Amino acid sequence: MTKDQFLWIPFYQELANKLLSFKNNRKSLLEFIYSLDSKYIHYLHEEDGRPLEDICPFTTIGIFNRGITDSNRIIVAEQFKSFLKIDSAVPIMFEGIPVLNNQKSFFFGFSNKRKSNDIENLWILFEKAQQSNPHDIEEIYNTVIKQYAVKYNITMGLFWINPEKFISLDDNSRQCIKPHIHGIKNNKVPDFENYKNIIDTIEKGIKLGVFNLNNFYELSYHARKGNVDFVDEIKSNGDLFYKGIEVLQNKKQIILQGAPGTGKTHIAKLIAEQLAEKQNIKLIQFHPSYTYEDFVRGIEVKTENGQPDYITRNKVLGEFAELASKNWQDSQKSAEEVSKEEWLTEQFDKFVDFVNEEALLNLDNDYQLTDSVNIIAVEDDAFRYAGKNWKHGSNRMLFKDIKQAYLDDNKTRQDIKKNHNLSGLAQQHASYYIRVLDNFREYIESEKITYSSSHKSKVELENYVLIIDEINRANLPAVLGELIYALEYRGEKVESMYAVNGDNELILPPNLYIIGTMNTADRSVGQIDYAIRRRFAFIDMLPKSLTGEVDGFDEDLFKKVSAFFIDNIEEYITNPNVALKKSEYLSDEFSPEDVWMGHSYFIMKDGNSEMRLNYEIKPILREYLKDGILKENVNGEDTKTAINSL
Numbered sequence: 001m002t003k004d005q006f007l008w009i010p011f012y013q014e015l016a017n018k019l020l021s022f023k024n025n026r027k028s029l030l031e032f033i034y035s036l037d038s039k040y041i042h043y044l045h046e047e048d049g050r051p052l053e054d055i056c057p058f059t060t061i062g063i064f065n066r067g068i069t070d071s072n073r074i075i076v077a078e079q080f081k082s083f084l085k086i087d088s089a090v091p092i093m094f095e096g097i098p099v100l101n102n103q104k105s106f107f108f109g110f111s112n113k114r115k116s117n118d119i120e121n122l123w124i125l126f127e128k129a130q131q132s133n134p135h136d137i138e139e140i141y142n143t144v145i146k147q148y149a150v151k152y153n154i155t156m157g158l159f160w161i162n163p164e165k166f167i168s169l170d171d172n173s174r175q176c177i178k179p180h181i182h183g184i185k186n187n188k189v190p191d192f193e194n195y196k197n198i199i200d201t202i203e204k205g206i207k208l209g210v211f212n213l214n215n216f217y218e219l220s221y222h223a224r225k226g227n228v229d230f231v232d233e234i235k236s237n238g239d240l241f242y243k244g245i246e247v248l249q250n251k252k253q254i255i256l257q258g259a260p261g262t263g264k265t266h267i268a269k270l271i272a273e274q275l276a277e278k279q280n281i282k283l284i285q286f287h288p289s290y291t292y293e294d295f296v297r298g299i300e301v302k303t304e305n306g307q308p309d310y311i312t313r314n315k316v317l318g319e320f321a322e323l324a325s326k327n328w329q330d331s332q333k334s335a336e337e338v339s340k341e342e343w344l345t346e347q348f349d350k351f352v353d354f355v356n357e358e359a360l361l362n363l364d365n366d367y368q369l370t371d372s373v374n375i376i377a378v379e380d381d382a383f384r385y386a387g388k389n390w391k392h393g394s395n396r397m398l399f400k401d402i403k404q405a406y407l408d409d410n411k412t413r414q415d416i417k418k419n420h421n422l423s424g425l426a427q428q429h430a431s432y433y434i435r436v437l438d439n440f441r442e443y444i445e446s447e448k449i450t451y452s453s454s455h456k457s458k459v460e461l462e463n464y465v466l467i468i469d470e471i472n473r474a475n476l477p478a479v480l481g482e483l484i485y486a487l488e489y490r491g492e493k494v495e496s497m498y499a500v501n502g503d504n505e506l507i508l509p510p511n512l513y514i515i516g517t518m519n520t521a522d523r524s525v526g527q528i529d530y531a532i533r534r535r536f537a538f539i540d541m542l543p544k545s546l547t548g549e550v551d552g553f554d555e556d557l558f559k560k561v562s563a564f565f566i567d568n569i570e571e572y573i574t575n576p577n578v579a580l581k582k583s584e585y586l587s588d589e590f591s592p593e594d595v596w597m598g599h600s601y602f603i604m605k606d607g608n609s610e611m612r613l614n615y616e617i618k619p620i621l622r623e624y625l626k627d628g629i630l631k632e633n634v635n636g637e638d639t640k641t642a643i644n645s646l
Contacts, residue, residue, distance in 0.1 A: 006217050008091035009163055011077070012061075016130055016161035018084040019057050023123045026054055032083050033060065040068070040076050043102075047110040056122035058107040058157035065160060067102045069460050070094055096163075096221035098156045098170035107157065109148035118147045129158050134165045135199075138192040145189045152189055163217045167199050176223035177202065225273065244271045244515075244539055251537040253487055253514035255471060255528075258541035260620070261598025264517035265469055267541065271515060272465035280323075283467040284316055286474035292481045296506070297498040312498045317466065317483070321508055324464035328491075328509040331461035339453045344403050351443050352378060352399070369435045382501075385432060397433060398501055401426040405437050425502025464512045471516030476532050483508065487535040520594040521629075543598045545573045550603055557609075558602040560646055561617060564630060564639075565596040584634050585642075595629050597621075618643055 022029040030052060033041060040063060044052055064076035070093070077090045108118050125144050128137045144150055152169045159168035167173065169190075177198070190198065199216075206213050213219050248254045248271060256264040272281045293299070297318050300311050314322060330338065356378055359367040366374035369385060376394060377384040386394035401422045410416050416430040416437075426433050477484070486494045486508040493505040516536065518528075528536075543562065546553040555573075562569040567581040580592050601617055621643045624630045630639055 006096060006163075006221075007089070008094055008097060009217065011081075011086065011088040011091055012160055013162070014086050014088045015061065015080060015084060016057070016126070018086055019060065020127055020130070023057075023127065029060065030055055033063070036063070036076065036079060040064075040072065043105060047112065053111075054119050056107050056119045057126040058122060058154070058160075059105065061157065061160055062100050062105050062107070065097060065156075066100045066105050096217045096224065098159065098168045098172065098220060098224070100153060100156070104149075104153070106149050107153060108150075113148050115147070121147065125154075126157075126161065129162055129166070134162055135196060138196075141192040141195070145191070150189075154189070155195065159216070159220065163220070164215065165199075167202060167216050168220050169195075169198070170223075172223040172226075173220060176219070240267060240539070240541065245274055247537045247539060248275070248513055248515065252490060252510070252512075253516070253535060254537045254539055255516040255518050256539050256541050257518040257520050259521045259543070259594060259596050259598055260519060261600040262541040262543055263598065263600055264519075264541055265467070266600075268467045268469075268515045268517055272467055272513075275513060276463040276465045280462055280464045281467070282316070282320055282465075283469060285469040286471055286479070288473055288475075290474040290479055292479055292497075295479050296481060296483060297496050297500060299498065312500050314500055318496075318500070318506065320464060320466055321506065321512055324512040325507050325509045327459065327462050327464070328511050330459040333459065335458045336453065338457075338459055340451060341403075341407070343451055343453075344406060347444060347449055348399060348403055348440065350447075351440050354443055355383070369432055373432060375436075383436065395425065395429065396501060397429075397436060398423060398426070401433065402437055402440060405433065406440065410434070410437065423501045423503040424499060428502055461511060466512065466514050468514065468516045470519060472518045472528055473522070476528055480532065482506070484531055484535060487514075540593060541598075542576070542593060543596050544576055546599050546603065552603050552605045553599070554602045554604050554609060557613070557617075557646070558599065561597055561602075561621070564621065564624075564642075565592040585630050585639060587628055587631055590629050595624065613646065618646060621646075 019029075033044065033055065034051060044055075044059075044063075046052060064073045064080070073094060074090055074092060080086070081088075081090050107122055108114050121140060121144050125137060125140045128134070128140060141154075144154060152171075152174070155167065155169040158166035202213075202216065202219065206215070213222070244254060244256070244267060256268055258264055269281075269283070291298075293315065295315055295317050297312060298315055300313050302311050333341075355367045355375060359375065359378075366376050367383075368374050372389065373385060373387045375383045375385045375397075379396070381400070382396040382398045384394050384396055404421050405416055405419060405426070408415075408419055408421060410419055413430045413434045416422060416433050417427050419427070422433075480487075482494045482496060483506075486492070486506065490508055490510045490512075493507055496504045496506045498504065543558070545555055545558060547555045559569050559573075562572075563583060564585045565583050566572060567583050568578065571578050572580065582592055586592060586595070597617065597620060601612065601620075604612060621630065622640070625632065625639055625643065632639055634642075
């Protein structure tokens with residue numbers, strides 16, 4: 001991890017410096033602020049709704065350091081750049097920046113709750129924190145922390161404007177450093193003496209190597225990621241980590257390839273966590289018997305009244321792609337559309353309860369659609385309906401189809417048949433769908449329900465990441481099927497060999513990313529063909545020395561084992577970009593990149609070095625010898641003896 005990762009720092013520092021010129025001209029500053037789009041500043045008013053007549057610098061910077069999307073932060077920052085004539089580039093990533101709670105975005109109280117000099121004090125602190133001796137702020141700091149609305153947020157503000165000298169004590173950072181530092185209390189902001197002690201302790205720990213950090217903004221970054229033990233997991237793979245993110249965002253799917261122990265799955269998880277929230281990340285592992293029916297769509301057998309019912313279901317990718325697609329589609333909708341859909345869902349849930357109640361009143365516990373067709377069951381997402389004389393069993397009527405038909409104002413059977421927003425089953429059985437839709441409308445009218453906007457916010461676009469471990473262990477052409485096309489043409493419909501609810505169309509949306517890992521040393525699996533290889537970007541992962549980066553790394557053993565694969569290990573450790581010189585131990589048909597044992601085998605912790613050497617490292621080398629990856633003799637020396645002598 002390097003400072004280049006934190007490109008927001010020069011922009012924030014210059015912004016703070018330029019903002020100082022408005023210390024005595026806050027009227028002009030407020031005029032600019034109120035010229036911004038109202039969706040960014042709707043909260044900036046007095047308790048009775050009047051516009052603010054004064055503002056502090058920290059609240060000002062907080063306008064684009066609240067719980068809003070990065071894209072909106074960039075838009076606001078661009079306008080600040082223009083207004084303040086900032087030379088530094090507006091950041092496109094905001095890693096490590098703590099953000100304000102949207103409900104607590106003020107650093108001062110309303111006019112009836114603040115003292116006359118509260119805002120002026122904040123400007124004085126803001127100015128002093130940028131001077132040559134930024135820690136010479138004890139008196140004004142201790143004054144400010146006693147003011148209304150000032151809590152730990154003031155340390156966030158100081159960090160924004162001078163992240164080299166101040167630590168943010170936001171919720172995430174406090175939880176991160178609390179086990180290591182005395183003086184951290186959840187409900188009490190430390191006075192300056194205690195705050196400075198915390199700063200000095202962390203700074204000293206960094207210099208002594210006690211904390212695996214380089215600076216305060218790395219601390220903030222790890223705190224926001226939940227790395228509470230100060231373990232810089234990315235540090236030893238920084239270049240690869242950011243390369244992976246860049247390539248994945250461009251290509252949409254990558255494969256991390258390398259020999260065992262090079263950290264492929266570990267890096268895949270870190271990349272996924274950088275791009276998506278935890279609930280939007282899924283990890284699966286391929287194996288030789290894995291099929292399309294396991295991965296995309298398949299048929300399940302469900303017994304109904306003693307008769308087998310064959311139901312097509314979305315599987316791992318089908319379900320995940322559907323979730324991502326829904327988010328993608330919803331993010332394109334306006335806040336008003338989202339509001340209406342949520343209102344509709346609420347009313348339709350009531351209608352479903354009504355159908356259940358009506359069914360209970362009938363002898364057969366069914367809800368009648370026609371003289372011969374009834375709704376016979378209510379499932380989580382659909383009505384199940386059947387005809388009295390149907391031989392093929394029953395059909396499912398998805399709630400989402402009825403709701404979409406309502407939103408699209410379908411009034412007739414033909415409207416539904418022509419509505420491409422609905423599933424194929426809805427179009428095929430339009431006669432029954434229009435009856436349910438009419439019944440829903442009648443229910444709405446009978447209950448005198450009318451739509452009223454709930455002012456819901458716009459749905460934000462989210463990323464979804466699927467990690468496929470050991471991706472090459474399955475027969476990829478057979479497992480992926482038509483998705484080979486969908487991988488390249490995101491957002492376009494492809495036809496699956498199976499129809500789910502009468503619809504065989506399947507989409508891989510642009511917000512779905514796929515990370516595969518591939519063990520290049522495993523000769524028991526098939527190669528990836530050119531058609532699939534063209535759809536993925538391949539990133540090589542090589543072993544590397546972790547000395548000075550990871551505690552317990554046995555560099556001496558790493559060098560000895562590496563000698564079986566390359567001749568220039570010393571040169572490689574000094575310069576990882578050097579061309580590898582193949583070892584004489586390695587058979588001609590193999591490249592070091594494919595089989596060279598990875599660095600994770602040489603991390604020795606808790607006295608496990610002998611165990612790891614004898615039961616992990618040596619057995620793999622012996623297996624390499626048995627499989628012909630390593631030659632049996634080199635310059636008259638028996639390779640097996642060389643392995644045993646490690």
